Amino acid sequence: MKGVVFLKKFKIIFVYILSLIAIVVLTIGIYMLxxxxxxxxxxxxxxxxxxFKYPASRLVFIYEIYLFAGFFYIFKKEFREMGTGAYSAKDNFLKKHRRQIIPIFITLNIALFYVIVSAVTVITNSKIIDYSFLSPQGREYNYNDVVSINTGVYGKKLYIPFTHSKGDFFYIIELKDGSKIDLTEVGGVKNEEHEVFIIEKLDSELVKMNVPKVSSMKNFKYSTEHLDKIYTDKIRNILENSQALGWKMLSRRAQCRRK
Incomplete structure (x- = not known):
């Protein structure tokens, strides 16, 4: 008897573990798609x-919720019975309005997918192209359109789940129309180069252009807890790079040209 109970519990645990693995794999698959x-x-x-712009990039986790609900419904007998019992009730809202609800659900999810997919900003050597669900054709900016920079490292503050974590580096540029883009929310990098190397180069150019910059070393130590020194050194360079340094470099170049 005990053996049967043990096997039953083991089967339930095994199914739940497989379900969790399947949910993770499917979520990663959806993200990669x-x-x-x-x-x-x-x-x-x-x-x-x-x-891959925040916060739209975090909406991918809605699909994970769908997967959890689906697996829970399939494998949790009580939940499934509760659902089928509810459908048999005369006054059940879902049964009465399912013809309206299903198209609405599909439409909302198509819109959700569109919002997520279109949340892209492309950085090139000469321009910034910002896409959104309101501007699927993209808005082009040059680097002269960057009006400010805000950069640093997130600290111990409690953040909403799936947003930011302690030690995360951020580098937010603001464009002339008020749009803000965090260059650390990376979707992809050319030649598989780490983004901090590219951000360091962009930061150097923007500072030389005298773009106002606010940076803080306050929480820098937290970035060293999960990143190798080669990357934290680059982050330090970015945070310590200032307009004053940019002015010095420009003045040196001007002096060299005069000579």
């Missing part, structure tokens, strides 16, 4: 890096 679609539709060959 979205990335592939974005690259195909929006990313040009001359890109340096492209951004």
């Amino acid at each position: 979205i990335i592939a679609v974005q690259e195909k539709l929006f990313v040009s060959e001359e890109y340096l890096m492209w951004i």
